[in-house]
Amino acid sequence: MPAPFVNWSGTVTSRPSAWARPRTEGEVAALVREVRGRGGRLKVCGARHSWSSIAAGDDLQVELGGLAEVIEIDRRAMRVRAGAGCPLHVLLDALAAEGLAMPVIGSVAEQTLAGLTATATHGSSLRVGNISSLVEGMRMVSGAGELVELGADDPRLEGARVHLGALGVLTEVTLRLREAFRLEERRFVLPFDEAAARIRELGEAHAFAKLWWLPHTESALVFTYDETDAPGERDARAWAVDAWINRNLFPALLRLGKAFPSLIPRTNRSVAKLHFRPSIRRGRSDHMLQLVMPPPHRETEIAVDLADTEALLRGTREVAHRDGARVDFVVELRFVKGDGGWMSPAYGRDSCQLVIGGAYSPDIDRVFDGFRRLGQGLGARPHWGKELALTPAEVDALYPRAGEFRALARALDPDGVLRNPFLDAILGPSPG
Ligand SMILES: Cc1cc2nc3c(=O)[nH]c(=O)nc-3n(C[C@H](O)[C@H](O)[C@H](O)COP(=O)(O)OP(=O)(O)OC[C@H]3O[C@@H](n4cnc5c(N)ncnc54)[C@H](O)[C@@H]3O)c2cc1C
Incomplete structure (x- = not known):
C-alpha cells in the first residue's frame, strides 16, 4: 500500500495510488506523458507546508527532491x-x-x-x-x-x-x-485599541512591520524592521531557547488547553505576559525575519485592501471572542505590496493579510467560519496555502483575471493531468 500524503500540520491526508521521485527534467517529462497517456493525474508536493489540500494528490504523488539545487547566481x-x-x-x-x-x-x-x-x-x-x-x-x-x-x-x-x-x-x-542587507527589529507592546488604530501607519512607515495578538488579551506585540549598518547578529542561544520552547513548553500549554479549554484565556494571558516584551535585535535580513518552527496547528488567512486593516483586526477580535469562543493560537497581521499576479491575493491592491489559527481550541471551526464571513464582507481573498473554501464563482468574483488563468491552465494542461480535488473545487470541473 503506498504511503499516504500527509501535510506538515497533519490536518490534510490523501491516498495517492503511487509515489514518484523523478531526478531530472527528462524524467519529469516522461512521467507526465506516461500519466497523461493512461488518462491519470499527478500532483507534485513541495515541503507539504500548506494547510489547504492544494498539494494532496488522488492518483500519482510526485516529489522533486532531485531538482533542488541553486543553478546560477547572476x-x-x-x-x-x-x-x-x-x-x-x-x-x-x-x-x-x-x-x-x-x-x-x-x-x-x-x-x-x-x-x-x-x-x-x-x-x-x-x-x-x-x-x-x-x-x-x-x-x-x-x-x-x-x-x-x-x-x-x-x-x-x-x-x-x-x-x-x-x-x-x-x-x-x-x-x-x-x-545583502541587515535589519534592526524593534518589538514593542501596545494596548489593542491603539495597535489597531496605528498598525497601518506603522506598516507604511517601516521596511517591514507586523503585529501579533493573542485572543483573550488586551495588548498586541508590534514588530518593525528597518535597514541598519549597526553591528549585531542573531543570538544562537536565544534561538535555541525559542526552538526548545516551541518544541516543548508551548505544546504542553496547548495540551493543557485541550484538556481544560476553560483555561485557554488564562493561558493566553500568561503567554502574552512572558513573551510579549519590548526588545531590539539586529542581524542578517533573513535571520531577523525568520521564526523558529511553531508547534503543529491549523491556520486560515485572508487578504483585504490596506484601507480595511483596522476593520479586519477589530472584526477578528469580535469573531475570536464571540459566544464565549476560546482560541489558543496567535493572530498575525502582515502587509503585502500589491502586484499584477492574476491569482495573487494582493492582485491590484496593497493588502493587509491576517492569519487566525488554533491548535486544540474546541471552538475553532465556528471561529474560522465567522472569520470567513468577516472576510466576505470585506471582499477578502483567502491565502491559497491556508484552510479555505471557495467556489469557482467566488474565485471569479474575487479575481478579475481568473478566467484568463483558467484558459492558461487549459492551454498548458488540456487533459487536467495536474488537477486534484482542491483545484477541481476552486477552478471547476477538470477539462480532462
Ligand atoms: C510553519 C509554517 C510557516 C509558514 N509561514 C508562511 C508565511 O510566513 N507566509 C506565507 O504566506 N505562508 C506561510 N506558510 C504557508 C506556506 O508557505 C505555503 O503553504 C507554501 O505553499 C508551502 O510550500 P511547500 O514547498 O510546502 O509546498 P506544498 O505545500 O507542498 O505545495 C504547495 C503547492 O505547490 C505545488 N507544487 C509544489 N512543487 C511543485 C512543482 N515542482 N511544480 C508545480 N507545482 C508544485 C503543489 O502542487 C501545491 O499546489 C507557512 C506554512 C507553515 C507550515
Whole structure:
C-alpha cells in the first residue's frame, strides 16, 4: 500500500495510488506523458507546508527532491535560477555567501521555491510584494508533457507567477534579488485599541512591520524592521531557547488547553505576559525575519485592501471572542505590496493579510467560519496555502483575471493531468 500524503500540520491526508521521485527534467517529462497517456493525474508536493489540500494528490504523488539545487547566481542581472524543489533556506545561505539576499521572505524557510510561488507566500512589507512577485522566469513541464519556458517578457508570466500547481510541473524558478542587507527589529507592546488604530501607519512607515495578538488579551506585540549598518547578529542561544520552547513548553500549554479549554484565556494571558516584551535585535535580513518552527496547528488567512486593516483586526477580535469562543493560537497581521499576479491575493491592491489559527481550541471551526464571513464582507481573498473554501464563482468574483488563468491552465494542461480535488473545487470541473 503506498504511503499516504500527509501535510506538515497533519490536518490534510490523501491516498495517492503511487509515489514518484523523478531526478531530472527528462524524467519529469516522461512521467507526465506516461500519466497523461493512461488518462491519470499527478500532483507534485513541495515541503507539504500548506494547510489547504492544494498539494494532496488522488492518483500519482510526485516529489522533486532531485531538482533542488541553486543553478546560477547572476550578480549583474541580480537574479538567481534554482531547481523548483530547492528549499528556501538552501537558497538563502547560497545568496548570503555571495553578499546577496531575497528582498522579502516569510516566517520560515523550509518550503520549496515551487511551493512558495504556487500559493503566493509572503512576508510583511508594503515596499516588496509576495515571493511570487519576485519571479522573473520559470521552466516547467506542462500538463501536455512539453517543456515550457516563461521569460520575464512573456505575457503569460503574470498568470503563472501564482501558479497553484495547475499549469505544469515546475523544474526551475528564476527570482529577483538584491544586495545583502541587515535589519534592526524593534518589538514593542501596545494596548489593542491603539495597535489597531496605528498598525497601518506603522506598516507604511517601516521596511517591514507586523503585529501579533493573542485572543483573550488586551495588548498586541508590534514588530518593525528597518535597514541598519549597526553591528549585531542573531543570538544562537536565544534561538535555541525559542526552538526548545516551541518544541516543548508551548505544546504542553496547548495540551493543557485541550484538556481544560476553560483555561485557554488564562493561558493566553500568561503567554502574552512572558513573551510579549519590548526588545531590539539586529542581524542578517533573513535571520531577523525568520521564526523558529511553531508547534503543529491549523491556520486560515485572508487578504483585504490596506484601507480595511483596522476593520479586519477589530472584526477578528469580535469573531475570536464571540459566544464565549476560546482560541489558543496567535493572530498575525502582515502587509503585502500589491502586484499584477492574476491569482495573487494582493492582485491590484496593497493588502493587509491576517492569519487566525488554533491548535486544540474546541471552538475553532465556528471561529474560522465567522472569520470567513468577516472576510466576505470585506471582499477578502483567502491565502491559497491556508484552510479555505471557495467556489469557482467566488474565485471569479474575487479575481478579475481568473478566467484568463483558467484558459492558461487549459492551454498548458488540456487533459487536467495536474488537477486534484482542491483545484477541481476552486477552478471547476477538470477539462480532462
Ligand atoms: C510553519 C509554517 C510557516 C509558514 N509561514 C508562511 C508565511 O510566513 N507566509 C506565507 O504566506 N505562508 C506561510 N506558510 C504557508 C506556506 O508557505 C505555503 O503553504 C507554501 O505553499 C508551502 O510550500 P511547500 O514547498 O510546502 O509546498 P506544498 O505545500 O507542498 O505545495 C504547495 C503547492 O505547490 C505545488 N507544487 C509544489 N512543487 C511543485 C512543482 N515542482 N511544480 C508545480 N507545482 C508544485 C503543489 O502542487 C501545491 O499546489 C507557512 C506554512 C507553515 C507550515
